[in-house]
Amino acid sequence: MKLTYETLDVNGIREAAAQTHSFWGGERTLEEHTQRTFDALAWLGRDLRYVGLRDERGALLASLKCYAVALQTPRGIARTLGIGAVFVPETERGKGYGQAVVQAAMDEARALGFDAALLYSDIPPRFYARLGFVEFPALDWSAQVTALPDSVPLRTRTTTADDFDTLSAWYHADAVAADIFPVRSSTRWRFGKWFNGAGDELILNDGERDVGYVNLRSTPQGLRVFEWAAPGVEPERVWATMRRLAEMEGQPHVCGWLRFDRRETWMAVTPRPNAIPMVAPLKDTLAVTANMKAFFGEMDHF
Numbered sequence: 001m002k003l004t005y006e007t008l009d010v011n012g013i014r015e016a017a018a019q020t021h022s023f024w025g026g027e028r029t030l031e032e033h034t035q036r037t038f039d040a041l042a043w044l045g046r047d048l049r050y051v052g053l054r055d056e057r058g059a060l061l062a063s064l065k066c067y068a069v070a071l072q073t074p075r076g077i078a079r080t081l082g083i084g085a086v087f088v089p090e091t092e093r094g095k096g097y098g099q100a101v102v103q104a105a106m107d108e109a110r111a112l113g114f115d116a117a118l119l120y121s122d123i124p125p126r127f128y129a130r131l132g133f134v135e136f137p138a139l140d141w142s143a144q145v146t147a148l149p150d151s152v153p154l155r156t157r158t159t160t161a162d163d164f165d166t167l168s169a170w171y172h173a174d175a176v177a178a179d180i181f182p183v184r185s186s187t188r189w190r191f192g193k194w195f196n197g198a199g200d201e202l203i204l205n206d207g208e209r210d211v212g213y214v215n216l217r218s219t220p221q222g223l224r225v226f227e228w229a230a231p232g233v234e235p236e237r238v239w240a241t242m243r244r245l246a247e248m249e250g251q252p253h254v255c256g257w258l259r260f261d262r263r264e265t266w267m268a269v270t271p272r273p274n275a276i277p278m279v280a281p282l283k284d285t286l287a288v289t290a291n292m293k294a295f296f297g298e299m300d301h302f
């Protein structure tokens, strides 16, 4: 059967949303679920496209979202295709359409000059490993608030729009400990917060100067740490700050995605079954190996 790969128009996006609603809609109505995709398109403009595979009669057999993102790698910045929301309707599964739509998006990106592809897998990684994706560790950490260090906390204040360049400088300075990590524009940063339900950052201050930021949110599971960066600051002081903030919120637990260099003895660390970061090179010049130190934080999840 001849399959056509295409960028979905407004009607195609509605069709894809109707297919994915029962799977990813959560509590949202179909209209709300569909609107969320249109909102994401409005956020990202040309950096987001919804694509699909249709059969000769026009039936939508598979779809996914293509994001234009950037990764810092040992070879410099890689223009990267972000792949999200890979979906095949239940009646069409097991016929190769899922693999085919991901392959088509990768082929198109390679032809457009992209260097790499990135996705966060919610299914066993072998599905994507077959297409050349390398899996990076996906770990969650959690702790009772009383287990966190109780040394001298830093001061905190809310951010203003003027703080963005400083936040960005802290994020990028801190991330260089990794071999591979997402590079963020301000749009991407704001999109990541909206998409992942994170709040605004708090600036950390050591009494004399601003030294970094934390991004946390109270959830039913505890205080969720989306991200922090404070180059040159003793991590213990940042953790002590989170302890104080959790205590102020009456939160008995603190949790988040574990970054490769942030493991502490007082954390309980468990593998995450979903949102497993995976990267595939699209050019021979980019080597991606599982032993690279990778930093894919929750704010970059799409």
Ligand SMILES: CC(C)(COP(=O)(O)OP(=O)(O)OC[C@H]1O[C@@H](n2cnc3c(N)ncnc32)[C@H](O)[C@@H]1OP(=O)(O)O)[C@@H](O)C(=O)NCCC(=O)NCCS
Binding pocket: 023, 085, 086, 087, 088, 089, 092, 093, 094, 095, 096, 097, 098, 099, 100, 120, 121, 122, 123, 124, 127
């Ligand atoms: C995942 C999904 C897109 C696969 O589409 P598909 O068209 O059925 O997949 P294909 O026919 O191309 O590939 C089939 C292979 O993938 C494997 N596979 C498919 N879905 C899988 C899943 N959920 N978990 C593990 N392996 C899976 C099959 O076992 C099969 O392997 P085999 O050839 O060794 O038997 C489809 O199951 C789906 O839409 N699931 C719901 C949404 C979802 O979870 N998307 C992925 C988000 S990261």
